[in-house]
Amino acid sequence: MEERNELYPVFLKVNKLNILVVGGGQVGHEKLHFLFKSSPNAKVEVVAKWFLPETEELAKKHGAKLTKGRYRRKYLKNRHFVIAATNDAKLNKRVYKHAKKRYLLANIADTPELCDFYMGGIVNKGHVKIAISTNGKSPTAAKRLRQFFEEVIPENVNQMVENLNEYRSNIKGDFEAKVDQMNSITESLKVKNKSDD
Ligand SMILES: C[C@@]1(CC(=O)O)C2=NC(=C\c3[nH]c(c(CCC(=O)O)c3CC(=O)O)Cc3[nH]c(c(CC(=O)O)c3CCC(=O)O)/C=C3\N/C(=C\2)[C@@H](CCC(=O)O)[C@]3(C)CC(=O)O)/[C@H]1CCC(=O)O
Numbered sequence: 001m002e003e004r005n006e007l008y009p010v011f012l013k014v015n016k017l018n019i020l021v022v023g024g025g026q027v028g029h030e031k032l033h034f035l036f037k038s039s040p041n042a043k044v045e046v047v048a049k050w051f052l053p054e055t056e057e058l059a060k061k062h063g064a065k066l067t068k069g070r071y072r073r074k075y076l077k078n079r080h081f082v083i084a085a086t087n088d089a090k091l092n093k094r095v096y097k098h099a100k101k102r103y104l105l106a107n108i109a110d111t112p113e114l115c116d117f118y119m120g121g122i123v124n125k126g127h128v129k130i131a132i133s134t135n136g137k138s139p140t141a142a143k144r145l146r147q148f149f150e151e152v153i154p155e156n157v158n159q160m161v162e163n164l165n166e167y168r169s170n171i172k173g174d175f176e177a178k179v180d181q182m183n184s185i186t187e188s189l190k191v192k193n194k195s196d197d
Pocket residue numbers: 030031034035107108109110111112115117118119120121122132133134135136137138139140142143146
């Protein structure tokens with residue numbers, strides 16, 4: 001049978017979670033850049049022996065704490081998840097092992113076998129957000145799909161969401177009546193006449 005993507009996407013409130021990033025070089029910067037692009041108020045501390053100037057700038061802009069020094073296990077304390085992106089493969093593995101011992105979710109950048117979750121390609125239009133994963137098969141394809149959807153999804157999709165949100169708060173009736181009404185006024189958005197599952 002054809003292999004399928006069994007990952008379960010969730011949308012994390014990273015402004016309420018404590019994230020540790022280990023490593024502040026090229027790869028660390030990329031991960032941080034996409035994290036803040038999607039979630040400007042994410043709560044992040046980065047620990048690294050040195051940082052790229054652009055990482056220092058990004059951290060300043062988003063209020064991330066930069067800690068200069070070697071990684072120590074104690075940095076994992078009070079974190080919800082950790083992203084490691086150092087140029088020391090052994091260290092990255094150690095971070096993963098330490099995280100596992102604490103039941104902490106870990107993403108060792110660019111290393112699928114050491115990831116509890118993958119970072120995805122992200123399309124953002126106001127309240128609407130679409131996350132893309134290729135099951136770790138092709139990050140480049142995830143990037144290209146992100147660019148494609150950024151182009152084709154209309155900017156006014158957010159207006160539709162805002163309007164429906166307001167409409168919903170004004171309709172009367174029990175839960176079922178509301179669901180029926182919401183489905184009925186959005187009927188024309190369905191592309192094909194398939195079941196609603
Ligand atoms: C989507 C995105 C999100 C983000 O980074 O936030 C992301 N990678 C991005 C770009 C990108 N990364 C790499 C290239 C160079 C081209 C190439 O080598 O293919 C490019 C493209 C470029 O930069 O043009 C290098 C790379 N990445 C991974 C490997 C290992 C491997 O593939 O086995 C290698 C090779 C390392 C080596 O050779 O040593 C692995 C992972 N990268 C993932 C996410 C996870 C899977 C996501 C999925 O399920 O699709 C996963 C599994 C784990 C993780 O890191 O979370 C972001 C696009 C953001 C955007 O533009 O929107």
